[in-house]
Amino acid sequence: MLSYLIAYACFAIVSLTIFYLAPPRHRWLVLVVSGAAFLASVGWVHLVAALALASIGYIAGLLIERWPDTTRSKVVLWLGIALVVGALGLCKYHRSVEYLVDLVTQAHGSVSFASIILPLGISYYAFQVIGYQLEVYWGREQAERHPGRFAASVLFFPKLVAGPIERPHRFLEQLTNPPPFAWSRIASGLEQIGWGLFKKAVIADHIGLIIDHTFDNPTLASGAPLFLAICLYPVQVYNDFSGYTDIALGTARLFGFELTPNFNRPFSARSISDFWRRWHISLSSWTNDYVYKPLAFGLRSAPAGPTLAVLAGFFVLGAWHGPRLTFVLFGLVHGSVVAIEAFIRRRRGSDAAPLMHPRIANALTVGFYALTCVFFRSATVEDAGLVLGRAVTTASAGLHLPLSQLFELGLVLAILFVLFVARRPLSRVPLADRSAWVRWTVYCAIAGTLFFLGIYNVTEFVYEHF
Amino acid sequence: MAALVGLVVLVAGLGWVERGMRRVDNSYTKKRRGLEKRAADLEVLVLGPSGAMYSIDPAQFHAVTFNAGDVSQSIHYNAAIAERYAPRMPHLRLVIFTFSLASMETTMSDGPEAWRQLWYLHFWDLPPEGPLRRLDVRRYSVLALYPPYARVSALVRRFKYDAAPLIDENGWYRGAIGTDPNLEANGLVRAATHASVMRPIHAVTNAAKMSHVIEQLKARGIATALVLLPVSRAYSRNFDQAAKSRNVALLEELASKSGAQFANYLDDPRFQNSDFFDADHLNATGAKQISQIIDADIVGPAARR
Numbered sequence: 001m002l003s004y005l006i007a008y009a010c011f012a013i014v015s016l017t018i019f020y021l022a023p024p025r026h027r028w029l030v031l032v033v034s035g036a037a038f039l040a041s042v043g044w045v046h047l048v049a050a051l052a053l054a055s056i057g058y059i060a061g062l063l064i065e066r067w068p069d070t071t072r073s074k075v076v077l078w079l080g081i082a083l084v085v086g087a088l089g090l091c092k093y094h095r096s097v098e099y100l101v102d103l104v105t106q107a108h109g110s111v112s113f114a115s116i117i118l119p120l121g122i123s124y125y126a127f128q129v130i131g132y133q134l135e136v137y138w139g140r141e142q143a144e145r146h147p148g149r150f151a152a153s154v155l156f157f158p159k160l161v162a163g164p165i166e167r168p169h170r171f172l173e174q175l176t177n178p179p180p181f182a183w184s185r186i187a188s189g190l191e192q193i194g195w196g197l198f199k200k201a202v203i204a205d206h207i208g209l210i211i212d213h214t215f216d217n218p219t220l221a222s223g224a225p226l227f228l229a230i231c232l233y234p235v236q237v238y239n240d241f242s243g244y245t246d247i248a249l250g251t252a253r254l255f256g257f258e259l260t261p262n263f264n265r266p267f268s269a270r271s272i273s274d275f276w277r278r279w280h281i282s283l284s285s286w287t288n289d290y291v292y293k294p295l296a297f298g299l300r301s302a303p304a305g306p307t308l309a310v311l312a313g314f315f316v317l318g319a320w321h322g323p324r325l326t327f328v329l330f331g332l333v334h335g336s337v338v339a340i341e342a343f344i345r346r347r348r349g350s351d352a353a354p355l356m357h358p359r360i361a362n363a364l365t366v367g368f369y370a371l372t373c374v375f376f377r378s379a380t381v382e383d384a385g386l387v388l389g390r391a392v393t394t395a396s397a398g399l400h401l402p403l404s405q406l407f408e409l410g411l412v413l414a415i416l417f418v419l420f421v422a423r424r425p426l427s428r429v430p431l432a433d434r435s436a437w438v439r440w441t442v443y444c445a446i447a448g449t450l451f452f453l454g455i456y457n458v459t460e461f462v463y464e465h466f
Numbered sequence: 467m468a469a470l471v472g473l474v475v476l477v478a479g480l481g482w483v484e485r486g487m488r489r490v491d492n493s494y495t496k497k498r499r500g501l502e503k504r505a506a507d508l509e510v511l512v513l514g515p516s517g518a519m520y521s522i523d524p525a526q527f528h529a530v531t532f533n534a535g536d537v538s539q540s541i542h543y544n545a546a547i548a549e550r551y552a553p554r555m556p557h558l559r560l561v562i563f564t565f566s567l568a569s570m571e572t573t574m575s576d577g578p579e580a581w582r583q584l585w586y587l588h589f590w591d592l593p594p595e596g597p598l599r600r601l602d603v604r605r606y607s608v609l610a611l612y613p614p615y616a617r618v619s620a621l622v623r624r625f626k627y628d629a630a631p632l633i634d635e636n637g638w639y640r641g642a643i644g645t646d647p648n649l650e651a652n653g654l655v656r657a658a659t660h661a662s663v664m665r666p667i668h669a670v671t672n673a674a675k676m677s678h679v680i681e682q683l684k685a686r687g688i689a690t691a692l693v694l695l696p697v698s699r700a701y702s703r704n705f706d707q708a709a710k711s712r713n714v715a716l717l718e719e720l721a722s723k724s725g726a727q728f729a730n731y732l733d734d735p736r737f738q739n740s741d742f743f744d745a746d747h748l749n750a751t752g753a754k755q756i757s758q759i760i761d762a763d764i765v766g767p768a769a770r771r
Binding site: 209404408 | 483
């Protein structure tokens with residue numbers, strides 16, 4: 001990310017300047033053009049995909065609202081969802097489709113979608129469009145009549161790479177009633193972008209240097225390096241993704257928009273259910289609202305209804321990450337634990353005393369997440385089994401890191417220790433109340449550390465690939 | 467005021483570090499400086515990817531030799547270095563191009579090591595092999611090229627720092643001591659990794675670049691040798707056999723068409739596992755052995771011609 005900082009900053013500054021110079025009622029156009037330019041810079045197909053899905057959502061929303069509570073609106077809803085899911089499935093899961101077709105036809109290579117690429121951010125805006133159609137169908141929100149504003153809600157560039165999965169109405173309301181320009185908001189946005197860059201380039205990418213090789217070559221790793229990789233991967237993925245989210249939220253704030261926060265101190269969770277209320281909130285709340293709740297309502301009379309609804313929600317959550325069995329297993333394992341936790345809660349009653357000390361519950365939750373992350377990180381189930389198996393069977397193997405990796409490890413542990421002692425996440429350090437000298441000393445120290453210790457060679461975010 | 471002071475301090479500090487990092491030595495600066503220092507009396511020039519850097523010890527040759535091979539150095543850069551420096555080397559009579567099994571079907575620009583193009587741009591002043599992003603920070607900052615450990619090490623030593631201390635004055639990497647205990651498993655992984663970045667389409671452009679540079683050298687009376695260096699049995703066995711045959715044939719054809727000497731030591735039985743540092747690189751012992759063999763097979767006969 002640091003390597004592309006100049007490009008990103010230039011793009012954001014130009015968009016921002018034009019945005020604030022434009023009359024408020026035409027600002028949607030700036031957002032559409034900047035989003036389109038952002039996607040077109042990656043490739044025209046990325047822009048076409050986003051515009052196609054935005055068009056489907058826009059038209060479906062209008063038609064659903066035109067024929068409320070009729071079969072026609074239901075048909076439009078399902079058609080709209082099918083088109084979006086179909087496009088997402090074709091782009092994201094085409095290898096699985098090829099495999100299934102081969103399996104059915106008993107022929108190899110009977111269909112090929114090899115030329116299909118995954119459009120940037122499609123997983124995020126496709127879910128946004130699906131959510132929008134359902135909200136309009138249920139009558140909870142009105143359809144957006146202005147095609148430009150709707151397109152702006154889909155193409156808003158800060159959230160294109162890796163979300164958050166925004167609820168369109170939340171964004172559209174802000175676009176309709178834009179807040180006036182305020183320096184305090186610019187300062188706050190820049191601060192959040194700075195924290196995000198720090199998390200990504202100084203914490204996550206340093207951890208990547210230590211553990212990526214271990215996960216990429218599980219047959220070569222053993223004992224302590226594997227154990228270290230299992231422990232550090234959740235920290236890497238958290239800082240990578242929440243770092244990206246901070247950059248997206250900070251950039252959006254520069255434009256006067258508040259996007260959905262994706263994280264709320266997930267590693268302080270005391271159960272897996274609690275964890276998913278704090279981790280990738282925009283996705284977990286999406287599956288909760290649009291998969292779990294409708295299914296739980298539909299299956300309310302079946303004894304296993306709530307459990308099936310939870311599992312279905314977590315199946316979607318896992319499969320959303322990509323066409324790999326490891327992601328599905330990751331989702332289903334988490335779903336099973338959430339279902340068990342819900343069952344225990346129902347049996348014991350909501351006012352029962354906690355089963356264990358909060359710190360033990362927290363340690364178990366984080367430990368469980370770290371173990372299941374092995375499936376999330378590994379390319380195949382066999383690789384995940386290999387990592388877990390070798391971590392146990394070769395546990396006596398020592399940690400022989402080269403000096404450069406020991407430096408990375410020391411640096412990361414030192415930062416994590418400081419954060420642990422401070423007992424607050426990076427983005428919540430209250431600087432606004434301090435004097436300008438204190439604030440700017442901290443800003444410059446962070447920027448200096450970022451530019452001096454940041455990794456420039458890592459140019460991607462983990463969640464960019466989902 | 468606080469903001470202004472803070473920003474001035476930050477920019478000045480980063481500027482000072484950037485200036486300091488430009489003085490730090492690395493494999494690229496050492497190779498370029500070494501090559502330019504010896505240009506006047508150099509007789510043999512060795513070019514190639516990491517195989518060359520690890521395996522060819524110029525001290526074993528009976529000729530003034532410099533090893534300008536470097537990690538992942540592609541045919542584009544080998545050709546560019548030869549074309550730039552050959553005219554400045556009045557005594558140069560032989561250029562040895564070493565190859566890995568993947569060399570002919572890979573480029574640096576579309577592989578996982580595309581970032582190395584920026585090092586060639588900064589330290590060799592060589593144009594990139596493929597397109598680079600104009601607004602990439604690393605295009606303008608040397609600080610951004612180095613890993614943080616090297617930055618800190620350099621700062622602690624007030625920038626009198628050598629990031630590649632194991633490269634000797636002849637350009638040979640003398641740090642490959644011992645043998646990887648996981649040679650078998652590594653052979654499988656390395657062979658698969660290299661095969662995954664190979665694109666047969668690159669063979670055409672790489673062959674054209676090689677033919678061009680060989681012609682240019684020939685016009686100056688400089689002989690050329692194409693050398694396929696030894697790899698471990700594990701690597702050779704696990705490498706895609708079709709790709710292996712295809713690439714050996716490509717080099718044979720290139721040599722026969724351009725009149726270059728071709729020497730294939732790929733599965734040479736004189737090399738045992740103990741001669742390898744890892745699956746596809748010789749260690750210091752193996753390097754001395756292959757260097758003496760190349761001296762006898764190629765350097766000596768070239769001197770007599």
